Amino acid sequence: MTVQRPLDVLHNSLESPVIVGLKGGREYRGTLKGYDMHINIVLQNADELKDGKPVRRLGLVIIRGDNVVFISP
Amino acid sequence: MTVQRPLDVLHNSLESPVIVGLKGGREYRGTLKGYDMHINIVLQNADELKDGKPVRRLGLVIIRGDNVVFISP
Amino acid sequence: MTVQRPLDVLHNSLESPVIVGLKGGREYRGTLKGYDMHINIVLQNADELKDGKPVRRLGLVIIRGDNVVFISP
Amino acid sequence: MTVQRPLDVLHNSLESPVIVGLKGGREYRGTLKGYDMHINIVLQNADELKDGKPVRRLGLVIIRGDNVVFISP
Amino acid sequence: MTVQRPLDVLHNSLESPVIVGLKGGREYRGTLKGYDMHINIVLQNADELKDGKPVRRLGLVIIRGDNVVFISP
Amino acid sequence: MTVQRPLDVLHNSLESPVIVGLKGGREYRGTLKGYDMHINIVLQNADELKDGKPVRRLGLVIIRGDNVVFISP
Amino acid sequence: MTVQRPLDVLHNSLESPVIVGLKGGREYRGTLKGYDMHINIVLQNADELKDGKPVRRLGLVIIRGDNVVFISP
Numbered sequence: 040m041t042v043q044r045p046l047d048v049l050h051n052s053l054e055s056p057v058i059v060g061l062k063g064g065r066e067y068r069g070t071l072k073g074y075d076m077h078i079n080i081v082l083q084n085a086d087e088l089k090d091g092k093p094v095r096r097l098g099l100v101i102i103r104g105d106n107v108v109f110i111s112p
Numbered sequence: 113m114t115v116q117r118p119l120d121v122l123h124n125s126l127e128s129p130v131i132v133g134l135k136g137g138r139e140y141r142g143t144l145k146g147y148d149m150h151i152n153i154v155l156q157n158a159d160e161l162k163d164g165k166p167v168r169r170l171g172l173v174i175i176r177g178d179n180v181v182f183i184s185p
Numbered sequence: 186m187t188v189q190r191p192l193d194v195l196h197n198s199l200e201s202p203v204i205v206g207l208k209g210g211r212e213y214r215g216t217l218k219g220y221d222m223h224i225n226i227v228l229q230n231a232d233e234l235k236d237g238k239p240v241r242r243l244g245l246v247i248i249r250g251d252n253v254v255f256i257s258p
Numbered sequence: 259m260t261v262q263r264p265l266d267v268l269h270n271s272l273e274s275p276v277i278v279g280l281k282g283g284r285e286y287r288g289t290l291k292g293y294d295m296h297i298n299i300v301l302q303n304a305d306e307l308k309d310g311k312p313v314r315r316l317g318l319v320i321i322r323g324d325n326v327v328f329i330s331p
Numbered sequence: 332m333t334v335q336r337p338l339d340v341l342h343n344s345l346e347s348p349v350i351v352g353l354k355g356g357r358e359y360r361g362t363l364k365g366y367d368m369h370i371n372i373v374l375q376n377a378d379e380l381k382d383g384k385p386v387r388r389l390g391l392v393i394i395r396g397d398n399v400v401f402i403s404p
Numbered sequence: 405m406t407v408q409r410p411l412d413v414l415h416n417s418l419e420s421p422v423i424v425g426l427k428g429g430r431e432y433r434g435t436l437k438g439y440d441m442h443i444n445i446v447l448q449n450a451d452e453l454k455d456g457k458p459v460r461r462l463g464l465v466i467i468r469g470d471n472v473v474f475i476s477p
Numbered sequence: 478m479t480v481q482r483p484l485d486v487l488h489n490s491l492e493s494p495v496i497v498g499l500k501g502g503r504e505y506r507g508t509l510k511g512y513d514m515h516i517n518i519v520l521q522n523a524d525e526l527k528d529g530k531p532v533r534r535l536g537l538v539i540i541r542g543d544n545v546v547f548i549s550p
């Protein structure tokens with residue numbers, strides 16, 4: 040049985056749209072441009088979402104991994 | 113007496129359906145595709161649950177271990 | 186005077202019923218099947234408790250140590 | 259001037275009654291049987307206290323250091 | 332596929348205006364003058380924002396990375 | 405310009421009365437008997453304070469550094 | 478482009494008045510006398526502030542870095 044390492048799955052999502060859910064419920068949607076081993080995330084063309092709808096355009100954004108709950112490609 | 117190491121139990125649950133409970137009460141259900149030593153988790157065909165019922169389809173999702181309370185195969 | 190190391194006390198509770206109290210007040214009861222040095226815990230035949238009464242059967246469950254407040258054999 | 263190292267003070271309290279205060283206000287009273295460098299604590303004959311009065315008998319209990327606010331011999 | 336490392340993106344934003352979002356919702360806007368690997372941040376001509384509007388002038392400010400949710404150039 | 409290292413300032417306060425402020429607002433007053441590099445603290449003749457007034461006598465107390473906000477000699 | 482390292486900016490503020498903002502909103506104002514790599518801070522002639530006004534004189538105070546949100550010289 041092969042294990043899909045979380046960072047490998049992240050790597051395979053580069054240049055793809057992802058949703059990033061944060062502690063407290065905030066979510067961001069954008070194109071995954073980068074990450075590091077702390078799961079710090081770089082999104083491009085990012086929007087902040089509320090109830091799934093964009094409420095604010097952030098463009099390029101670095102999200103600190105410490106706040107990340109989930110990333111869904 | 114043999115100790116069942118938590119990561120070994122996770123390993124034995126690969127490709128099986130699991131429920132992942134997070135801080136704050138959110139839960140996800142899906143097929144366990146991967147994990148790492150921080151208990152970062154990869155689920156496939158994941159649903160977000162509320163009161164045990166699916167409220168949102170996430171599909172593939174990486175969950176940061178820092179938020180995980182429990183994993184139940 | 187001999188010190189009883191917390192992990193040794195855990196080890197001596199293997200295969201015994203324990204109650205695990207988590208941050209936020211949730212509690213689990215089950216048979217202690219395993220643990221590691223982060224106090225990640227494996228319970229078998231686990232129930233989630235509310236006010237001391239089982240409210241949900243989880244069966245096999247891995248609890249992340251980070252959330253554990255106490256373990257009582 | 260001699261420094262009393264916190265872990266030495268804990269060591270000197272072995273086999274003595276202590277009160278352990280946790281984050282969120284819960285307190286436990288019992289006989290200190292052990293500890294480790296993370297200030298994980300082993301109490302025997304432990305009671306959970308509310309407003310200083312026992313509300314629940316836990317007996318033997320391992321408390322994860324991460325939750326400990328204070329220990330008072 | 333090239334990964335844009337979060338710290339590299341930060342580096343490329345030096346001397347540019349950025350918005351820094353913190354846990355709890357506070358935001359700061361200023362010129363990014365520095366950072367380190369913990370994502371501690373130095374802003375110049377920084378304003379504290381509420382609902383996107385400046386409510387307080389801080390000037391030079393060091394923000395501890397532990398509190399940072401996102402940085403948007 | 406000489407830097408006063410926080411642990412040196414603590415060391416110079418040994419045997420002196422200090423106030424220790426914790427997360428959540430609790431404060432303790434007592435004689436500083438010891439500390440370690442995690443800023444775990446040993447107080448003697450310690451009182452718990454509310455609005456600056458003693459509400460509970462703890463005597464000897466070990467305070468886990470993780471909870472400490474400030475120490476004022 | 479030169480990076481201003483956060484700890485260097487702190488160093489340059491030694492002996493100067495600073496405002497230190499903490500998690501939960503408390504702020505302290507005083508003369509920066511010292512710090513260490515955890516951003517533990519030593520202030521002299523420190524006041525606790527509420528809505529920007531001094532509400533309590535602490536004098537010499539050691540602030541644990543873990544609680545610091547920002548430092549503004």
